[in-house]
Every structure is written in C-alpha cells, then in structure tokens.
Amino acid sequence: MVTMRRRYNPGNWKKQLCFERIKKKHSEIIEFFQTYQRELKDFLIEDALRAQELVVSNTFLVFDKKNKSRYSTKRDNKLILLGYITVLNDSIRLDASLKAQFRDEGVGYKSLPALKIGRISVDNRYQMKGLGSCMVVWAAQRAVYLNQTSACRFLTVDAKRNSEKRKDTFHFYQKNYFKALNKKEYYSNSVVHKQISGTTLMYLDIYPLVTKLRTGNSLNF
Numbered sequence: 001m002v003t004m005r006r007r008y009n010p011g012n013w014k015k016q017l018c019f020e021r022i023k024k025k026h027s028e029i030i031e032f033f034q035t036y037q038r039e040l041k042d043f044l045i046e047d048a049l050r051a052q053e054l055v056v057s058n059t060f061l062v063f064d065k066k067n068k069s070r071y072s073t074k075r076d077n078k079l080i081l082l083g084y085i086t087v088l089n090d091s092i093r094l095d096a097s098l099k100a101q102f103r104d105e106g107v108g109y110k111s112l113p114a115l116k117i118g119r120i121s122v123d124n125r126y127q128m129k130g131l132g133s134c135m136v137v138w139a140a141q142r143a144v145y146l147n148q149t150s151a152c153r154f155l156t157v158d159a160k161r162n163s164e165k166r167k168d169t170f171h172f173y174q175k176n177y178f179k180a181l182n183k184k185e186y187y188s189n190s191v192v193h194k195q196i197s198g199t200t201l202m203y204l205d206i207y208p209l210v211t212k213l214r215t216g217n218s219l220n221f
C-alpha cells in the first residue's frame with residue numbers, strides 16, 4: 001500500500017514511479033481518483049481515452065512502483081492512482097525577449113516547436129509530496145528524447161491562476177524552472193498589477209538538457 005508519508009524525488013523518479021499510457025483496463029482505477037478540480041476528473045473519466053484514440057493527446061497514469069509490484073503479486077489488493085499527465089505537440093510564438101535571444105543565435109523564426117502539458121493532476125491525498133514535480137521532470141525528459149526523431153525546444157503549459165497563493169499553479173511551475181511567456185503583469189502609477197485569474201502561458205527551455213544528453217551525461221536534474 002502507498003503510505004501517505006512517502007516523498008517522491010524529482011531527480012530520481014524512475015526508482016519510485018511508473019507511468020502507464022491510459023487504456024480501457026484502467027476504467028475502474030480512475031473512478032477512485034480524487035481532485036478538487038472537478039473538470040480534471042471529468043476529463044480523465046470521459047475524454048482522456050477518446051482523445052488518445054483520436055490522436056489529439058496522450059494521457060499517462062502515475063503509480064508508485066512498490067504498490068504496483070505488490071499489486072501484481074496480489075500482496076496488495078488496491079492499486080492507487082497517484083496522478084495523471086496529458087501531453088500533446090505544441091509550438092510557441094516567441095515573445096520579444098525570446099525573439100531577440102534566438103536572433104542572436106541566428107534563428108529568425110517567429111515560433112518554435114514544443115511539447116505541451118495539456119493537463120496535470122495529483123490526487124488530493126498525495127499532493128505536496130514531490131509528485132507534480134516528478135511528472136514535470138518526466139515530461140521534460142520525454143521532450144528531450146523527442147529530439148531523436150523531430151525537433152522540440154520547449155515544454156509548455158497554460159498555468160491555472162488563482163488568487164489563493166497555494167492554489168496558484170504559476171508558483172508550482174516557477175519552482176520547476178518555467179518562465180512566463182508574454183507576461184500579463186502591467187504597471188500603472190508604479191504599482192505592479194499581477195494576473196490572478198485565467199491562465200498564463202509558461203515555458204521551459206529544454207536545450208540545456210538536450211546538450212547534456214549529447215555529451216553522454218544522464219538526464220537527472
């Protein structure tokens with residue numbers, strides 16, 4: 001059984017977690033998933049599999065490795081879904097500062113390829129244990145490996161904003177090294193007005209990780 005006290009390490013997620021692409025056989029397990037964002041549960045149950053069949057997005061379910069192996073040898077009678085992540089191909093229109101950065105490197109495109117985190121959710125009972133960060137690292141590593149077949153420079157996400165800081169996912173992504181694209185903060189009378197609703201498009205440049213892989217280093221970060 002997965003204990004509530006267990007913490008997950010983003011630098012070493014492979015030892016603790018397994019990611020499985022959603023299939024029909026998971027229909028019972030996903031029913032028990034709990035999230036305070038109703039639409040994220042609805043998507044998982046009603047749309048994730050269909051979107052996958054229609055090649056619109058891929059959803060991966062996240063399990064604890066210990067729980068999974070005990071479950072498959074019948075020493076645990078319950079397989080617990082810790083979270084899920086949905087990914088799809090994307091591209092971003094470069095804002096002024098990225099355009100200038102790429103122009104200096106001799107790249108004159110207006111937009112560049114990316115992998116998008118379409119949805120990410122950790123079960124309410126397992127939040128704040130490092131799982132969300134592990135899922136971000138997993139997605140960044142997938143984006144890096146995409147470069148063996150088609151180019152991918154960024155990991156992107158539309159971060160859900162909330163006036164309550166502990167529910168404002170902008171901070172979660174900032175902690176995971178994402179930056180805001182087209183910042184919506186604005187100044188008037190020397191006061192910074194911060195965006196606190198809707199979504200903010202954020203990106204993580206995976207180039208440093210790609211070069212790490214090219215030089216034969218492991219991708220742990």
Ligand SMILES: CC(C)(COP(=O)(O)OP(=O)(O)OC[C@H]1O[C@@H](n2cnc3c(N)ncnc32)[C@H](O)[C@@H]1OP(=O)(O)O)[C@@H](O)C(=O)NCCC(=O)NCCS
Pocket residue numbers: 035036037040119120121122123126127128129130131132133134157158159160165166167168169170171172175
């Ligand atoms: C956002 C979410 C995936 C984060 O997963 P998690 O496993 O709880 O995150 P972690 O334990 O890896 O948290 C890492 C850090 O981010 C911060 N953080 C986590 N969730 C946060 C949130 N919703 N808002 C603001 N900060 C958050 C934590 O304080 C933690 O910081 P610390 O290391 O200084 O304590 C999870 O809270 C969730 O599923 N929320 C509901 C669904 C949702 O909003 N999805 C995102 C849609 S864009």
